[in-house]
Amino acid sequence: MDCADRRADRQTALSVSGVFQGSLDIAAARDLAHRFLADVRAVHGLPVRESTTDVVQLVVSELLTNADKYAPGASLLALDAADGAIEVSVWDSNPTPPAILPPDPTRIGQHGLEIVVRLAQGFTVHRTPLGKRITATIALTDDPLTGGV
Numbered sequence: 001m002d003c004a005d006r007r008a009d010r011q012t013a014l015s016v017s018g019v020f021q022g023s024l025d026i027a028a029a030r031d032l033a034h035r036f037l038a039d040v041r042a043v044h045g046l047p048v049r050e051s052t053t054d055v056v057q058l059v060v061s062e063l064l065t066n067a068d069k070y071a072p073g074a075s076l077l078a079l080d081a082a083d084g085a086i087e088v089s090v091w092d093s094n095p096t097p098p099a100i101l102p103p104d105p106t107r108i109g110q111h112g113l114e115i116v117v118r119l120a121q122g123f124t125v126h127r128t129p130l131g132k133r134i135t136a137t138i139a140l141t142d143d144p145l146t147g148g149v
Helices: 024-042 049-070 114-118
Strands: 014-020 075-082 085-092 122-128 131-139
Touching: 014 024, 024 049, 024 075, 024 085, 049 075, 049 114, 049 122, 049 131, 114 131
Parallel strands: none
Antiparallel strands: 014 075, 075 085, 085 131, 122 131
């Protein structure tokens, strides 16, 4: 796996990206995230909690599932590790921002983004000339499942 520095303004930035299309590619994207974080830990010596790897894989899966469901064509996934966090970004062709519904325990389904927002330190949606980019920021060492405990 290639880990390239795509952001000159960030010290020790490590990045990987890939293009994915269709539900079968989502498993490959989760695997890319797992291998990238293993490299961040083993090759580059940065601390990464095992639970962080699980959360990043969940976020990758959710963002790409939504892109596959609501935007035609391929999506771009980028993972950037720097400053003690990993940014998970997905670009797709649909400019419409996602609907993040309020918590509702009686609703069946459509809880994915609600979970992503809860687990992430940051969550942004940016329109682009060809669609949108959604970015979730996850801390490498704080345990997102226990609120950093």
